[in-house]
Amino acid sequence: MSIFKRRLAVPGAAVAALTLAALLLPATGAHAAPPPADSCTQNWSISSGQGYANGKWCNYNTKVVGTVHDTKADGRCPYVRGGLSNGGYVDSDWAGGKGKSRPITLRAPSGTHFTSVSMRSIGC
Known part of the structure; x- marks a missing residue:
């Protein structure tokens, strides 16, 4: 009977150790690296009768800021x-x-990129 108890005790101890490790790992694990900085290399500028906008093309045209x-x-x-x-x-x-301005950030969905920017307006 003591052999049976030892067999149960070892798996129970292993489960307890794994559970403790899983709880402590996120707290003591390595921190995630910060996202890479944007690569914004080319300016853009557009205007219309209602206003104007300007900014930069970023990350191989997958992001537009301005x-x-x-x-x-x-x-x-x-x-x-x-x-x-x-x-x-x-x-x-x-x-x-x-006289009002607003910062903009456009992100292209995965697998696409921006090919143009245009100025539009909405009744407000």
């Missing part, structure tokens, strides 16, 4: 549309009201 500006009190708010290599698009937030 600012959109509303320059006209006409009830229209400008935004940027990034055209994608698959025919789709990604829209930025809009800048609302004359």
Whole structure:
């Protein structure tokens, strides 16, 4: 009977040790590396009757960053549309009201990249 108890005790001890290791590992494990810095190499600039926008193409055209500006009190708010290599698009937030600006960041879905940026507007 004592052999039977030892056989149960060893697996139980192993399970307890593995559970303890699993709980402590995330707290003492290596920290994740920070994401790599963006590589923004080329400027872009566009304008329309409602405003203008400018910024940079980043990470092999998979990210577009910049600012959109509303320059006209006409009830229209400008935004940027990034055209994608698959025919789709990604829209930025809009800048609302004359004199207002808004930072923009557009990210292309996996497997695509941006091929163009254009200026659009929405009633606001």
